[in-house]
Amino acid sequence: MLRTCVIGLGPIGNRHADIHQADPLANLVGVCDWNPERAEAAGKRLGVPYFTDAATMLKTLQPDMVSVATGGHEYGSEHAAATMVALQHGCHVLCEKPISNELEPARKMVALAREKRLCFAVNLNHRFTPACRRARQWLAEGRIGIPRFMNMAMWIGNPRESSPWFHFKALHPHTIDIMRYFCGEIEAVHAFAIKAPGRSIWSTAQFNFRFKSGATGHLTGSYDIMRGHPMERAEVGGTRGRILLQDMFKELTWFPHHSSEKIVITNPIIGGMGDFTDTFINRIHNFFAELTEGIPPDKIDGQASDALAAQSVIDANIRSMRTGKVEMVDPASWTGNYDLSYGEAQRASD
Amino acid sequence: MIRIAVLGLDEVGREYARASKRDPTSRLVGVYDPDRARAEKLGEELGVPASDHCQELLETANPEVCIVSPLETNEALVGDLLSRGIHVLFTLPMSPHAEEMEELLARNTTTRGMLAADFHLRFTPAMEKAREWVSGGEIGSPLFVNMNLWRDLPEEFGGNPALLFFELGLHGVDVIRQFVGDIERVQCFGVRDTRGCFTSAQINMMCSNGAVGHLTISYEMVTHHPIARCEIAGSRARVVIENVYEETTLYVHERPEKLVLTNSIFGGIPQLSETCYRRLNEFLTSVQKGDLARDATVVDACAATRVMKAAYHSAERGSVEEVEPGC
Numbered sequence: 001m002l003r004t005c006v007i008g009l010g011p012i013g014n015r016h017a018d019i020h021q022a023d024p025l026a027n028l029v030g031v032c033d034w035n036p037e038r039a040e041a042a043g044k045r046l047g048v049p050y051f052t053d054a055a056t057m058l059k060t061l062q063p064d065m066v067s068v069a070t071g072g073h074e075y076g077s078e079h080a081a082a083t084m085v086a087l088q089h090g091c092h093v094l095c096e097k098p099i100s101n102e103l104e105p106a107r108k109m110v111a112l113a114r115e116k117r118l119c120f121a122v123n124l125n126h127r128f129t130p131a132c133r134r135a136r137q138w139l140a141e142g143r144i145g146i147p148r149f150m151n152m153a154m155w156i157g158n159p160r161e162s163s164p165w166f167h168f169k170a171l172h173p174h175t176i177d178i179m180r181y182f183c184g185e186i187e188a189v190h191a192f193a194i195k196a197p198g199r200s201i202w203s204t205a206q207f208n209f210r211f212k213s214g215a216t217g218h219l220t221g222s223y224d225i226m227r228g229h230p231m232e233r234a235e236v237g238g239t240r241g242r243i244l245l246q247d248m249f250k251e252l253t254w255f256p257h258h259s260s261e262k263i264v265i266t267n268p269i270i271g272g273m274g275d276f277t278d279t280f281i282n283r284i285h286n287f288f289a290e291l292t293e294g295i296p297p298d299k300i301d302g303q304a305s306d307a308l309a310a311q312s313v314i315d316a317n318i319r320s321m322r323t324g325k326v327e328m329v330d331p332a333s334w335t336g337n338y339d340l341s342y343g344e345a346q347r348a349s350d
Numbered sequence: 351m352i353r354i355a356v357l358g359l360d361e362v363g364r365e366y367a368r369a370s371k372r373d374p375t376s377r378l379v380g381v382y383d384p385d386r387a388r389a390e391k392l393g394e395e396l397g398v399p400a401s402d403h404c405q406e407l408l409e410t411a412n413p414e415v416c417i418v419s420p421l422e423t424n425e426a427l428v429g430d431l432l433s434r435g436i437h438v439l440f441t442l443p444m445s446p447h448a449e450e451m452e453e454l455l456a457r458n459t460t461t462r463g464m465l466a467a468d469f470h471l472r473f474t475p476a477m478e479k480a481r482e483w484v485s486g487g488e489i490g491s492p493l494f495v496n497m498n499l500w501r502d503l504p505e506e507f508g509g510n511p512a513l514l515f516f517e518l519g520l521h522g523v524d525v526i527r528q529f530v531g532d533i534e535r536v537q538c539f540g541v542r543d544t545r546g547c548f549t550s551a552q553i554n555m556m557c558s559n560g561a562v563g564h565l566t567i568s569y570e571m572v573t574h575h576p577i578a579r580c581e582i583a584g585s586r587a588r589v590v591i592e593n594v595y596e597e598t599t600l601y602v603h604e605r606p607e608k609l610v611l612t613n614s615i616f617g618g619i620p621q622l623s624e625t626c627y628r629r630l631n632e633f634l635t636s637v638q639k640g641d642l643a644r645d646a647t648v649v650d651a652c653a654a655t656r657v658m659k660a661a662y663h664s665a666e667r668g669s670v671e672e673v674e675p676g677c
């Protein structure tokens with residue numbers, strides 16, 4: 001049983017805490033928020049000790065693992081301090097996205113975890129669904145051959161006007177993680193974005209990518225579309241077919257070139273994914289299972305280094321907005337963690 | 351009965367020949383293709399004169415309307431037809447050179463012959479409904495438009511590095527332009543085959559109405575699965591057109607229900623080829639009415655060509671390209 005804590009008790013931190021409590025592999029031992037009212041309310045609701053200082057909590061409770069669900073500017077400026085203190089205390093960390101709103105602190109966080117040989121993961125929860133796993137398995141089996149293009153889209157309604165790059169930095173860790181998960185490292189980018197009427201931030205954007213593999217990618221993102229209708233879509237077209245994943249877990253389709261029959265896997269209403277919260281439950285449980293099994297830090301799924309790689313892609317897009325040009329992604333950010341051979345073995349046997 | 355000849359019998363040319371044969375207001379009077387076997391095969395299928403000599407066919411068949419599909423002699427031929435007062439509907443790709451298109455367009459205003467572009471993907475109830483929703487303000491202020499269009503490698507591919515842009519691309523841009531108007535700037539990443547010909551491309555667009563756009567085109571897919579998807583989103587709603595005419599959906603952001611128009615098996619569009627028939631019909635109506643201004647597709651073809659020219663250059667140079675302004 002893992003001893004776990006949560007730092008940051010907004011709506012998302014409370015959700016983490018609930019999930020820790022419900023998970024058979026974890027025992028939530030304490031929660032913390034700078035804000036005494038938030039700390040007290042959560043501590044009482046959950047029936048666990050509560051703190052207003054993270055270091056004090058960590059020293060007192062000596063947890064194995066900490067969820068960092070802080071927020072801050074661009075939804076990410078507070079993550080570094082809380083994560084660093086948890087790592088200093090020898091805890092494995094699952095940090096909310098974006099890993100940080102700036103690259104430099106993110107690099108330091110990843111470096112410290114590496115130095116301490118601790119598991120450091122980021123909550124890129126959107127792909128922790130059976131459908132997304134299956135999609136990747138299909139890609140690995142070579143069912144669509146070599147990927148040629150990927151299209152991804154995601155939107156929510158987020159009326160906050162915090163910073164010009166809020167939408168880029170806070171929403172697209174998710175989508176870029178999925179795009180890297182399917183097609184590998186991104187080499188070059190270009191962005192066109194607009195400020196929707198009445199807004200002061202770049203709230204809707206079209207991102208164009210070239211993957212290192214030579215495949216091309218495209219991402220539509222928006223903070224201008226209220227939730228309710230479909231909000232996420234991912235498709236990869238390759239030399240032998242196309243796959244389409246709708247709404248993270250709702251439906252996965254394989255359109256093979258060789259047949260007019262398509263294969264569709266629809267989320268079942270019994271034993272399937274319930275709603276979006278299940279992506280958190282799956283993601284957090286996955287980390288607990290890895291820690292329980294003792295998976296080494298560089299082998300865990302959804303590593304902070306991959307979140308940093310996604311943030312580097314976002315950074316290149318912001319540069320593209322500033323220069324009006326195609327910009328390269330810093331190759332030092334590449335992890336190679338998601339590399340696939342796309343059915344090499346199968347093709348060889350053809 | 352309007353006398354129609356089809357010159358150039360690629361896939362689309364053949365569809366137009368079949369459409370002309372079916373059309374009750376017109377008569378297919380002949381087909382031409384430089385490949386004699388191909389011309390004769392279709393002539394036999396449709397029971398019409400076929401020839402591998404263009405001028406000969408024109409003289410004997412004496413058409414009032416010509417459907418011209420990609421031929422090497424395109425510009426000269428179309429110019430000649432127009433000056434003889436023959437109305438021309440041309441299919442894509444016409445010419446990768448916007449200037450030549452523009453020249454034809456200029457000539458068009460000085461001759462009796464009327465010139466129009468194919469763009470058959472437009473002529474579906476699904477597209478009409480989407481246009482109605484978008485222009486009627488249902489979607490609010492436009493935010494983005496995405497269009498996907500793909501198929502297998504066309505039989506006429508022939509190692510033309512830019513065909514993807516000037517065939518599929520033109521159709522795709524035309525659909526996009528119907529919803530957002532002109533495109534100002536583009537950026538493109540492409541995939542090439544071993545000969546250096548583009549087979550897939552992702553094109554980012556800045557539209558002059560303030561929306562951002564994107565087009566995915568590919569010759570690496572198949573036609574027995576969906577080949578197209580278009581989505582237009584605004585501040586109030588999003589519209590999705592699935593597979594050219596199969597389904598149009600309106601998602602109003604604040605309302606949980608969606609409004610769906612599905613192609614009917616009674617009186618709906620039975621096959622993609624039907625869109626050529628409808629397009630031809632529309633053209634013949636304009637011809638009959640003698641109303642040249644009614645069909646502005648050539649202006650749109652010129653604009654779409656300039657967009658694709660910019661996209662092609664962007665893919666080649668790794669640059670972001672301004673779309674040349676039209677005349």
Ligand SMILES: NC(=O)c1ccc[n+]([C@@H]2O[C@H](COP(=O)([O-])OP(=O)(O)OC[C@H]3O[C@@H](n4cnc5c(N)ncnc54)[C@H](O)[C@@H]3O)[C@@H](O)[C@H]2O)c1
Nearest residue numbers: 008009010011012013033034069070071075078082096097
């Ligand atoms: N994965 C997802 O799908 C998803 C969805 C929504 C939000 N998020 C992320 O979740 C995070 C939290 O979101 P929220 O809406 O709950 O934010 P929030 O701002 O309401 O809550 C953050 C809390 O952290 C506290 N805090 C910050 N630094 C602290 C520190 N060092 N010690 C103690 N307390 C500290 C603040 O006082 C605040 O109460 C954000 O980073 C956001 O990007 C993720």
